[in-house]
Amino acid sequence: MSATPRHGALHALMTDFESPSQFMHACEKVRDAGFRHWDAHSPFPVHGLDDAMGIRGTRLPWIVLVGGITGFSAALLMQWWMNAVDYPYVISGKPLLGLPANFPVMFELTVLFSAFACFFGMWGLNGMPRLHHPLLANDRFRRASQDRFYVVIEARDPKFDSEKTRAFLASLGGAAVEEVREIVEG
Amino acid sequence: MAHTHVPTLQDTRTTLDGLGPRVFGASLAIGIVGMLAAFGLGSAQGDNLKQFAFAYVLNFAFFLGISLGALIFIGIMYVTRASWNVVIRRLAEVMAAVTPLLALLAIPVIMLAGRVYGWMDPEVARSHAMAHKAGYLNQGAFTLRWVIYFVVWTGYAMFYWRSSVAQDKTGDLKITRRFENLSGFALMASGICLALASFDLVMSIDPLWASTMFGVYYFSGSFVSFFAVLTLVTMGLQNTGRLTRIVSAEHFHDYGKLMFGFTFFWGYIAYSQYMLYWYANIPEETAWYLLRSTNGWGSVGLATLFCTFALPFCGLISRWAKRNRKVMAFWAVWIIVAQWLNLYWVIMPEYSEHAVFSPAAVALFVGIGGLWFAGVTRLAMGNSLVPTRDPRLEESLRFENA
Numbered sequence: 169m170s171a172t173p174r175h176g177a178l179h180a181l182m183t184d185f186e187s188p189s190q191f192m193h194a195c196e197k198v199r200d201a202g203f204r205h206w207d208a209h210s211p212f213p214v215h216g217l218d219d220a221m222g223i224r225g226t227r228l229p230w231i232v233l234v235g236g237i238t239g240f241s242a243a244l245l246m247q248w249w250m251n252a253v254d255y256p257y258v259i260s261g262k263p264l265l266g267l268p269a270n271f272p273v274m275f276e277l278t279v280l281f282s283a284f285a286c287f288f289g290m291w292g293l294n295g296m297p298r299l300h301h302p303l304l305a306n307d308r309f310r311r312a313s314q315d316r317f318y319v320v321i322e323a324r325d326p327k328f329d330s331e332k333t334r335a336f337l338a339s340l341g342g343a344a345v346e347e348v349r350e351i352v353e354g
Numbered sequence: 355m356a357h358t359h360v361p362t363l364q365d366t367r368t369t370l371d372g373l374g375p376r377v378f379g380a381s382l383a384i385g386i387v388g389m390l391a392a393f394g395l396g397s398a399q400g401d402n403l404k405q406f407a408f409a410y411v412l413n414f415a416f417f418l419g420i421s422l423g424a425l426i427f428i429g430i431m432y433v434t435r436a437s438w439n440v441v442i443r444r445l446a447e448v449m450a451a452v453t454p455l456l457a458l459l460a461i462p463v464i465m466l467a468g469r470v471y472g473w474m475d476p477e478v479a480r481s482h483a484m485a486h487k488a489g490y491l492n493q494g495a496f497t498l499r500w501v502i503y504f505v506v507w508t509g510y511a512m513f514y515w516r517s518s519v520a521q522d523k524t525g526d527l528k529i530t531r532r533f534e535n536l537s538g539f540a541l542m543a544s545g546i547c548l549a550l551a552s553f554d555l556v557m558s559i560d561p562l563w564a565s566t567m568f569g570v571y572y573f574s575g576s577f578v579s580f581f582a583v584l585t586l587v588t589m590g591l592q593n594t595g596r597l598t599r600i601v602s603a604e605h606f607h608d609y610g611k612l613m614f615g616f617t618f619f620w621g622y623i624a625y626s627q628y629m630l631y632w633y634a635n636i637p638e639e640t641a642w643y644l645l646r647s648t649n650g651w652g653s654v655g656l657a658t659l660f661c662t663f664a665l666p667f668c669g670l671i672s673r674w675a676k677r678n679r680k681v682m683a684f685w686a687v688w689i690i691v692a693q694w695l696n697l698y699w700v701i702m703p704e705y706s707e708h709a710v711f712s713p714a715a716v717a718l719f720v721g722i723g724g725l726w727f728a729g730v731t732r733l734a735m736g737n738s739l740v741p742t743r744d745p746r747l748e749e750s751l752r753f754e755n756a
Contacts, residue, residue, distance in 0.1 A: 215754050229672070261635070268632045271625065 176350035179302040180322040181333055182309070183342035188214050191317035194340040195220040198319060201336065205325040209309075209318040228289050235285025236278045243277035244270060302348050309348075320348065360752050361599040363740060373594055374735035378728050385724025392717035399714070407466035408705040409715035412697050413722045414463055415555050418456050419576025420583050420726075422548050424449035425511050426573075427580065429544070432530075432537035438608055440750035441600050444518065444734075444741050445587055449580070450507075451515035452729035457504040459722060463555070464497050470704075471496075473561040483562050483638075491561055499554060503547040510540040515733070518741050525743035548573055556697075559704045563642040567627050574620040575662075579693045581613045582686040589683055597739060603677045604753050610676025613689065617670065621663035624696075646699060650709030654699045661692035694719065 185191040188210070195208050199222035208221055251257060252264040262269055291297065303309050303320065312318050319340065321333055337345045370377070396406025424446040431439045439446075468474045473491035478484060489495070514533065521529045549569025557568045565571070585606070591597045631639045646655055666685050675681045702712060741747065 215752070225673075260633070262633070268629045271629065 176352040178323045178330065178347055179350045180320045180348040181330070181337055181345055182303075182306070182318055182320045182348050183337045183340060183345045184308065184311070185317040185319070185340075185342045186315075188317060190341060191319070192216065192220045194319050194342060197340060198321065201327070203321055203325050203327055205322040205328075207320050207322075209303075209312040209320065211311075211313050211315060211317075214317075226293065228286065228293060231289035232282050232286045235289070236282040238285075239277035239279070239281025240274050242281070243274040247273060300351065302350050305351055306346070306348055308346060361602075362751070363600065363742060366598045366600055367596045368600075368738045368740045368742070370596070370731070370735050370739065373596075374731060378731040378735065381724045381731060382728040383724075385721055385726075385728055388717050388719075388721030388724050390721075392714045392721050395714040395717055402469065403466065404469045405705055405710075405712055406714050406718075407469035408702060409712050409718045410462055410466060410722075411470055411555060411559070412694075412701045412715055413718040414456075414459055415552075415572070415701070416576075416579065416694055416697055416719070417459075417722050417726045418551075418555075419572065420580045421450055421452055421456055421511070422507065422544065422573075423577045423580025424584075425453075425507060425514075425544055426541060426548075426577065428514050429510075429537045429541040432533045433541060435534060435746075437746035437749035438605065438753040440744045440746045441597075441740055441753075442584070442588060442605060443744070444737070444739050445584060445591075446580075447511075447515040447518055448730050448733040449583070449587075450511040451733050452726060453504060453508040453511045455725065455729040457508065459725070460500055460504065464493075464500065467493060467496065471558055471561070472704075473558060478561065487561060491558055496554060499550065503551050506543050506547045510544055514540075518744075519737050521744065522738055522742045527745055530745055545573075556700060559701065560642060562638060565627055565631075565642075567623060571620075571623050571627055574616055574623050575693050575696060578613060578616045578620055578689055581609055581616065582689040582693075585609045585613070585682055585686040586690075589679065589686075591739065600740070600751055602753075604755050606679065606682055607673070607676045607755050610670055610682055613685065614667070614670040614676070617663060617666045617689065621667065624659075624663070645703045645707060649707050651699065651703045651707075654695070654709055658692065658696040658699050661688070662696045666692070 183194075185194060191208070191210065192214065195217065198206055199220065208217060210217070247270045248265050251259075256264050258264070259269075309318065319337070319342070321328060321337065323330070327333075334345050392406065392409065396403050396409070399405045427439075427446050428443065428450060430436075431443065471491075472478050473484065473487065474493065479488055479492070484491070513536075517529045517533070520526070549572075552569045552572035556572060557563070557565065588597065588601055588606075588609075592601065628643065631643055645651065666689055669675060669681070669685050669688075675685070698712075698715065702710065702715070705712075744750075
């Protein structure tokens, strides 16, 4: 057996539930208690969970919009600079800045920049890339991909208090409350 | 789903009942008045009904497109085994199943062909450029093709509607299986007929011009109009207390996504068609756009670019807009007007090279639209507005956008 990982500071408190309905009730209570740094884990998508967790709409569309507008303008600027200013060159008798001919590139760059903004924006908002997470070292948490539903409140939450939060989680009616510790390297 | 209450068909009204005959009577009356007014306005032009004929083709093409949009929508839903749409599919079924009425309305198109289609002009027909087209573009072949189109469309549309109504009573799962197996063929056959019909109905007005993507151009516009009409009809029914709760913001969100997506698709197709001719710059090809960008038609064309594409694209892009009833209703009405204006820009320059406003075209919109809506209402009467025993109904009622 490999050496037991050394445990560091308290990362979070965790409890688990056997059924989606208990789980949803618990999420509503955590939401109403005003916690912000907490999460819910389920082996399959549970409809209505977003509402139960009080998740607000994502900012991602705005990031994508900025990406799209950047791509659109960059393409127009690039074609104008290259073909009409820096190296004026008549191609098949078209104007140096002929919008109908420029639109395909503007369209493509809009799509490309939007896709990049969407993909990497999603990474950024989710705190990725991240190689490891304390929860993944927890044996009990393995059933999150099988048949258990988890509510995890992180220690960095301003409302977190190790005793009170432990009692609060216990009152939700799940199985035992468990501490999740940070992993310390070496 | 332990928490959210799943609505059932018992939570709402799912039949037209007393509303049916009233709406049917009213739209029939409006339709007849519109037709008579259009005929009066057309005769008053003193041009041997030429403007009336163009306006008729315009509005016939518009409402035919909505029914064909419905037919193709049903086909796609079965091919993809989609479930979200089940709760509103009956509305599409009745919109598609009015094709026999549209077949009747096609008779004037054939009768008025001489006033509209360039190839009916003996001089044009004898010209060198027409030598190879005359075998296809002549009145006999034109009429025969319309018979074939309507046999195909009516066959599939009636098959969907009749079997689906039959399933309400029997709950027979085989019907759904049969739909799934046949919808691929239905899509191909009705799609090919739609493309050829758009060549015959609209493109051949100028027989010397051809665009291989004209079928997609007509389809994309029609498909957007269909979703706009479907949105308004669903909202109208909900305002009378029908289909409430079972058709939720989730379903409207999907209407919005499809309207948004096909608005963009229309823009993409319209632009691609334009750009290729602009770039190649061959006189016989650019003639079509030249006519439509001079003498006032250019402003109409530019208006359709913004009204049909740019503005609804920006207006519908947000998730909030798609889930807001008022915003959706606004864009649905907007899109219907804009798509109609686009067809006006495609068809009417052949009537007059100077931009004209045709009151007969507006009257015919009311006339053909009224008759079309009366037909749809008549078909919706007596049956449930929802396919009550469709195997995917439950999924449709529980539908949520991820």
